Amino acid sequence: MAEYRLATPISEEEARALRVGDVVYVSGIIVTARDQAHRRALELARKGEEIPVDLEGGVVYHCGPIVREEGGEWRIYGFGPTTSARMEDLEAEFIERFGVRMVVGKGGMFQKTTEALKRFGAVYAQHPGGVSALAVASVRRVVAVHWLDLGVPEAMWVVEVDEFGPLTVTIDSTGRNLYQEVLEEARRRAERLALG
Amino acid sequence: MVEEGIYRAIRRAAIRLPFDVQKALEDALERETSPMARSTLEAILRNLRAAEERGLPVCQDTGTPTFYVELGEGFSLKAVVREAILSAVKRATEEVPLRPNAVNPWTNENSGDNTGRGVPIIHWDVVEGDGLRVRYLAKGGGSENVSALYMLSPSRGIAGIERAVIDAALRAGPKPCPPVIVGVGVGGGADAALKAAKRATMRPLGTRNPDPVVAELEERLLEEINSLGMGPMGLGGRTYALDVHVEWLHRHPASLPVGVSMTCWAARRALVEFRPDGSYEILEP
Structure with a gap:
């Protein structure tokens, strides 16, 4: 297990070098998107329209931050990850269309996303769930916000970060999915329990 | 006022976790040997300090x-x-x-x-x-989404209740931000079982149900859930649950409702x- 410090944009080579268990700290620009933002981005792209951010080599973060407007600027008060499973239906197409190299969230993703990460050369990394105040400490500034009509948690926040992490690579570009491995083992162990 | x-x-x-929860998370770190489980718990504990120092949620x-x-x-x-x-x-x-x-x-x-x-x-x-x-x-929301209700046949008895709670934990996996506190409500009816389950997650850690049969079930369930090896944030390890709390209500003769509610480590x-x-x-x- 290695430790990496990566700057955005991330290259395919950098993403493909990462393995399950590696720890990554990211500096540069990350973009939040939950289910509503994924849906809207894909609807626009399918119609051939542009989305307001360039995600080539980008990091998409499953996060609904706590944000407050203060003196004409946005300030972030909460920046931990949300459950990634909700984006499973949309993430593979999102990775393919926009060239994302790292998906950050918590709780893992499933087969379709795992296959897309392998095919297009990207990884899924987990930010520890709920670890919000620590993530705030890595925020330099809010660069932009798009689609605020979706509500603060669902809007697309473009955020500059410094050493954002620790992120643990849990699905890599070789097709290894740590969550799946842990759950399969847990199911095997559950069958062996003598209950009652 | x-x-x-x-x-x-x-x-x-919002800003500070109760002392018993902080202590349980520190104890969990002591138990864990896998690097990913340890680094997850270390980040959680550092986050608690950052939240308190900066006055952040x-x-x-x-x-x-x-x-x-x-x-x-x-x-x-x-x-x-x-x-x-x-x-x-x-x-x-x-x-x-x-x-x-x-x-x-x-x-x-x-x-x-x-x-x-x-x-x-x-x-x-x-x-x-x-x-x-x-x-x-x-x-x-992440932990609320894994809430589960099992309307068991009463003949399934205690083993059935155990099986239901294990099933809820397996289905929840990494989603509710483990280490979780598992609340179980037995009896009552569908809504009452779930209400009791959620209320049970609020009982201070380290306390047991006063009924010795129920207290023993709590301890057994805690050991069984953690033996599955799902660990902190589902990356593998010894601590999936900080504790299991079971509350009970009388049931209808035909029903054995089991409500399961989980609270994230926060x-x-x-x-x-x-x-x-x-x-x-x-x-x-």
Whole structure:
């Protein structure tokens, strides 16, 4: 297990070098998107329209931050990850269309996303769930916000970060999915329990 | 004064975890040997310090504000309690700040201030006396989403209850932000079992159900769930659950409801006790 410090944009080579268990700290620009933002981005792209951010080599973060407007600027008060499973239906197409190299969230993703990460050369990394105040400490500034009509948690926040992490690579570009491995083992162990 | 006390309880819960939960997370780190489990717990513990030092919410999902009110029959300010809860929630959303989490299911419109139809959730109990106790729970969406209800055939007995809880944990996997506190409500009926389950997650860690049979079941379930090896945040390890709390109610002869509710490691709760004159004290149990 290695430790990496990566700057955005991330290259395919950098993403493909990462393995399950590696720890990554990211500096540069990350973009939040939950289910509503994924849906809207894909609807626009399918119609051939542009989305307001360039995600080539980008990091998409499953996060609904706590944000407050203060003196004409946005300030972030909460920046931990949300459950990634909700984006499973949309993430593979999102990775393919926009060239994302790292998906950050918590709780893992499933087969379709795992296959897309392998095919297009990207990884899924987990930010520890709920670890919000620590993530705030890595925020330099809010660069932009798009689609605020979706509500603060669902809007697309473009955020500059410094050493954002620790992120643990849990699905890599070789097709290894740590969550799946842990759950399969847990199911095997559950069958062996003598209950009652 | 009632609003102020409730506001402070909400703020305290958002920023600082109860001592028993902090201690349980530190103990979990002692037990873990896998590097990923350890680094996850270390980040969680560093986050607790960062939140307290910077006065920031522990987690960005500041939850659905949920209140358990024990209203004394003789409490002189009882007419203002509901209004005080609502205004304390709105103020906390603005000032702590909390994330606005009340969304209209039809229009997806966020009310912006954590109030709306049925939100905050308030459970009312009228009790003897002339005081007021308000328990606050900040219930995150990730852990709420793994809630489960099993309507078992009563012949399934204790083994059936165990199987249901294990099944709920397997289905939940990494989603509820483990290490979790597992609440189990047995009996009552569908809604009562789930209500008891959620309330059980708020019992202080390390306490057992006074009924020895139930207490033994709690210990067995804790060991069984952790033996599955799912660990902190589902990356593998020894601590999936910090504890299992079981509460029970009498059941209908034909039913054996088992409600399962989980609270993420950020088990944010506070209790504010008001005296008859409206003065108050904030406690953690």
